[in-house]
Amino acid sequence: MIDGLQQNYGDFFEPALIKEITSVGTFREVSEGDELIRAGSYIKSMPLIINGAIKILRQDTEGDELLLYFLERGDTCAMTLSCCLGHHKSEIKAIAETDASLVMIPVEKMEEWTTRYKSWRNFVFDSYHKRLIEAIETIDSIAFLKMDDRLLKYLHDKSKVTSDNVLKNTHQEIAYDLHTSRVVISRLLKKLETKGKVKLNRNSIEVIDL
Amino acid sequence: MIDGLQQNYGDFFEPALIKEITSVGTFREVSEGDELIRAGSYIKSMPLIINGAIKILRQDTEGDELLLYFLERGDTCAMTLSCCLGHHKSEIKAIAETDASLVMIPVEKMEEWTTRYKSWRNFVFDSYHKRLIEAIETIDSIAFLKMDDRLLKYLHDKSKVTSDNVLKNTHQEIAYDLHTSRVVISRLLKKLETKGKVKLNRNSIEVIDL
């Protein structure tokens, strides 16, 4: 755990803080598909991502879903942050996109560090900033792009976070993430295949050139 | 200015901070329609809103626009915050929705206060949280609602921030905010009128019952 922290957060946090994290944080490994945060639940600890990727989804009251963004190493979940600091309910759902390792920090420490460590404060501010930007980029996609371009962006982002240009996804799963229907995704993927941008196989999509 | 600060921020900030704000902040009055922040510009001071309303828009590279949310008394602009703290470029555009009064805080002070005042720190965290929630609510609207419901929400929100159930808006302006076309808005407004939800006049819309 110390290695992972040092590697991903060492440039950012002062040694004393790294040491504290090591002593109070708990290391956790999760498998692809694990649900880390359920919408509407309360959260008592905050994850620092050491490696792997987490996807953050918005879920409305009828259960409709929409992918907000991915978190990667060095990231933390701003919603969790603000839930912890403000003691609000979770507004989102988090699923492990790949196997991942995390360090979980208890809430009390977070608040304490905010006072004591400048680097922690900056990290928290920076995380908020990043998430706000990501949220706004998501808004851009939905508001300004048509479904075909949103799909392209999705394939691109996903192959980036998994570091793999073969996506092991069903069309239905993509449809959930983009909040549309399976038929629409199949239709658009087929178009992309005829353009030579992807190669389609059962349960997987090979990204050729986006 | 001290009155306004005391009234809107007094519960939140300790007296010493209020005093500091008074001494280093500059009072500013803006008129409806004034452009406070232009997309792509750098920002050197942060506004605390004393009264009035500011609308925050996203603008893409082609000039397409979309309303993100309104700011009201007691609010500040989280994007400005993070731009100041992180020295990033503005990603948004801000327009005075009504006449408004603001107190502008220089960047340096903001950073200093973050270290010195717990209440300021909490204010900043809280602002980030609020804006993130608002951004996500905007995502909800675009992703999960159809244009007719988005229009209803728009009319509702707008009549709330202006404290007036008569909106002095052209259809074209609404179309810009919702990123659609004038014809679509006219069509939907007409439907709302036949349902008795609004009354349409030239250059104004009376909200009857949403």
Add this chain to the structure above:
DNA sequence: ATGGTTCGGTAACAAATGTTACTGTAGTGC
């Protein structure tokens, strides 16, 4: 192999939204 299930391709259709074009009317300046 058999039967059941999941996945993807496709067609046909429905609904929502976007686009273009034309109208009349209210306001504005002269």
Add this chain to the structure above:
DNA sequence: GCACTACAGTAACATTTGTTACCGAACCAT
């Protein structure tokens, strides 16, 4: 008054997206 402009109403049409239904292939368990 007259010309001009901005605004809103409407129709006709195009495009995009969503929905339903059906088929066949791949996969799975027995």
